[in-house]
Amino acid sequence: MVELNFAKSADGLLPAIVQDYLTKEVLMLAFINRTAWEKTLQTGKAHYWSRSRNTLWLKGESSGHLQLVHRILVDCDEDTVVYQVEQQGGAACHTGHRSCFYRVLQGDELVCEGETLFDPEVVYGKQPK
Amino acid sequence: MVELNFAKSADGLLPAIVQDYLTKEVLMLAFINRTAWEKTLQTGKAHYWSRSRNTLWLKGESSGHLQLVHRILVDCDEDTVVYQVEQQGGAACHTGHRSCFYRVLQGDELVCEGETLFDPEVVYGKQPK
Numbered sequence A, B: 001m002v003e004l005n006f007a008k009s010a011d012g013l014l015p016a017i018v019q020d021y022l023t024k025e026v027l028m029l030a031f032i033n034r035t036a037w038e039k040t041l042q043t044g045k046a047h048y049w050s051r052s053r054n055t056l057w058l059k060g061e062s063s064g065h066l067q068l069v070h071r072i073l074v075d076c077d078e079d080t081v082v083y084q085v086e087q088q089g090g091a092a093c094h095t096g097h098r099s100c101f102y103r104v105l106q107g108d109e110l111v112c113e114g115e116t117l118f119d120p121e122v123v124y125g126k127q128p129k
Helices: A034-043 A120-124 B034-043 B120-124
Strands: A014-020 A026-032 A047-050 A055-058 A067-074 A081-087 A103-106 A109-112 B014-020 B026-032 B047-050 B055-058 B067-074 B081-087 B103-106 B109-112
Touching: A014 B026, A026 A034, A026 A047, A026 A081, A026 B014, A034 A047, A034 A055, B026 B034, B026 B047, B026 B081, B034 B047, B034 B055
Parallel strands: A014 A081, B014 B081
Antiparallel strands: A014 A026, A047 A055, A067 A081, A067 B103, A103 A109, A103 B067, B014 B026, B047 B055, B067 B081, B103 B109
């Protein structure tokens, strides 16, 4: 199994950039520890470490919107990865947007782009934070 | 000026994903603090915080390979940004590759893709670490 430089960060977490495997759109960024990395390699489904819940997190475990990993890129320092994924359900963001990066900076404002693809209340049973 | 959630991380640093503004290729990931964010907005040139040198870092200050920021996306939690840039000199990676993510995982190996666009010894005057 390819080893990443988890010792690079004090908390043992490395960033994973998540990109649509066809369009190259950046969908989200999350963090991985060694266990999340191993689980992703073993299953082909993206696993992360949730910093807010302090637990291993299979992306889509609540929503059903799994990320099937088609390709993994590793950077020059082995301290960041890119997951090129097929986003099931169409949306990666808990707000229902396809990408977490659904706002573009225009002057001093953030302007929303793109529609929501699902209603978070229906998928998660409550309003997202 | 749009405020990001720098308080989210203990060290006040947030990840910036850097993407080619035309092809959407992910070129690198670096970290920003509030000063780097403000400098980038003021100048249109990507600034980061160097964790290894512990200093503000204008990307390209040594190599001349500046990143001109065409578009900035902000995520749902305001704790990660995407810079869509025009990479001057063609290569973002200190190894001379266009992208820091020049290796793809194939089984238990990392396989290099793409040629180097410059010789690091010429550009930086010494071998990269």
